[in-house]
Amino acid sequence: MKQERIKDLFSDWRVLVLIVLLVLSVIAIYPHFDSNGNLTTNLQYGLDFQQGSWIQLEFKAEVVGFTTTEPVDTFVANLSKSLDTDVVQVDANHLEIRKSYTQAELQPYFAAEDGTVVSYQPGISATTADLVKQILVDKINSMGTKDAKVNTITGLNGVTQYVRVEMAGVDMNQAQQIVGKQGKFEIRIQTTGNQTEHVLYGDSITSVAVPSQSPAGSGNWGVGFTLSSDGAATFQNAAITYGATTDPADHKLTMLLDNQSVYSAPLSQALAGSLQSEPTTQLFASTGSGTSGEQQATNLEIQLRAGALPVDVDIAGSGSTSASLGQHYMEMCLIAGILALIMVAFVIFYRYREPRIVLPMVLINASEIV
Template identity: 90%
Template sequence: MKKERMKDLFRDWRVLALLILLVLSVIAIYPHFDNNGNLTTNLQYGLDLQQGAWLQLEFKAEVVGFTTTEPVDTFVTNLSKSLDTDVIQVDASHLEIRKSFTQAELEPYFAAEGGTVVSYQPGISAATADLVKQILEQKINAMGTKDAKVNTLTGLNNVARYVRVEMAGVDMNQAQQIIGKQGKFEIRIQTTGNSTEHVLYGDSITSVQVPSQSPAGSGNWGVGFTLSEDGASTFQSAAIKYGATVDPSNHKLAMLLDNQTVYSAPLSQQLAGSLQSEPTRELFASTGTGTNGMQEATNLEIQLRAGALPVDVSVAGSGSTSASLGQHYMTMCLIAGILALIMVAFVIFYRYREPRIVLPMVLINASEIVILLGFISVIKFQMDLPTIAGLIAVLGTGIDQLVVITDEILHEGIVPSPNVYLKRLARALTIIVIAAATVLIAMLPLALMDLSTLKGFAIITMMGVIVGVVMTRPAYGKIIMEILSE
């Protein structure tokens, strides 16, 4: 009879789905021995659990609310010239000034150009913060650094004042070199066949504009950039020398970053004609139309900067973790997890005094952790101390919900009939779903906001709740029914 009941249990889709997910999670985690005979997995560890360094950088810029009696375009252009820096219009009433000024220093400049400072906030706009994040990520990836995280800390007013960079596996000196390093940017002109000749290096580019549509009105997206006076003369001479001004289609302009071609296109007829007579400092690299053209323009802007950020930064904070300290933290986290599971088992046994109830509860609880670790491994999420805290929190909330199911079923101290059992199980699951919804709502702001040290905790807690409601609670309800029916 018992064998038949066990077969029926494992044929149940809820139990079967749980077992399949457990097997897939173990495969994703892939525990194995490395070449040195040490047990390792596919899990990636963050800065807290291995050697690494972090830097918090402060943007030397500000977002200013303004009013003006002048046309906005004229006002922005004149202000940019008087301040000798890039001034970007964020929206109808805010400007981003990419240089460090106090509000008192800005007010005379605004007044001179026919404007007034309405509000002042140190930092950069959310769009520029996203660009900074992409530049830093590309720079870190180009250096071959693994397990790196870049988080811009953006407030509710959409102004970011800081960016935090975490790099596991490197020391502080390496981290500072990687952040400060620029790539080698080069412009070349096609001569004959696939041969090209050097024209300029990136130091001849004095400024790079944000992606925009062509001023000619063609609808093409692209990036405008400005050459120095010497760079413009050199560019004109090379274009004439190699025939790009008279035969643009066979003498394309190529841009390379660290010897990799990032852009290649012929000169426009208008630019080719103007270069015949005079140097041109203002250039526009067209990338195409539509969404794809806009994305290509964004990528090209990053390449043109060659790793240089659009605004200056200063180090507002830094820190590092040694290899021995990271190993100590990892060991303590493992001990904390095991102790948490043991304490859960002890409390459950003290409550029910029935091993047949305690064992399924503990195993179901442990299975949630394995499934979450498999999920972490698949998405390459870094495990750090907040993530570990989230896993331990899942142990606690998970066992609470299993107790709700068990107590609801044993409401009168006896095993109910199958029909009554299903009604009580449905009522228990309803309570659990409502409780899970409150946890998800509470954790959602932490998961979405740029609080990098708390994101891991929030995401893992939310995933634990979802896995519990969708997978482990229904499976436990079926398992405990079979056990109590005996």
């Protein structure tokens, strides 16, 4: 009789579904022993239950309200040149200035261009904040960091002054290496002598390839990268304006990360010729041949991927959870969970006084935890 009941139980489709889900859950959790013989799983516990760190970054930029008697496009272009930074029009009455200035410092610059500062708010626009968030997410993911969270902190006025990054399983030193650095990437073109002019920031780079040998068949190593359509047009215009297409040798292309040169070379004759007639989105930065060229290409790839933030940042706050404290929290949660399960079983047994009812209900509770 018992065998028949057990057979009927396991022939019920709901029981079969429960068993299948439990098996799939255990496979997903994947309990196994690591190389050191310690039991581990695929579970990601979050910042509170394992070693981890958080960093809050402050944007060194501001959104200002303005008025001007000049055409807005002309006003923005002139202001960008005088402030030596990108100035982006947010809407009809506001500009985003991607460099740290106080309101008092901005007033004379605006006045010189027939404009006035009407309002001032440290931070960046919502559009730029979304871009920075995506860049940081891509950067963290490319480094293989698991269970990372990136959240922008935006005020009621729509201006974002901070972004908070949480990374479980990462100590503070590593966290600062990943996101705490400024990581501002810039491309400039040599004009006269050692003088250079700004061309693009890293936000115009949409993708970066792994190091490879030149597609032209020269055997030189390098890194291919892709520009956005707007970035490609800007790059072509700058190359023509500053003479890099007609005299590449005297107008080198320079790449800087945090204002430090990481690459400098003239345009290839083929690229200089093609830029005379049309923009190109596909570029290849050659780093030389042999082992040295390959290593330089690897370093350049990291720098290209790391330097995409369109604005400077400072670390405004940070904190961490030690591995021992996270382990303590996890043990306390495990004990609390077991005690809760026992209490549920006790209440059910006190109410029904029937093991045939209590046992299945407790097993269902346990299966839900799994």
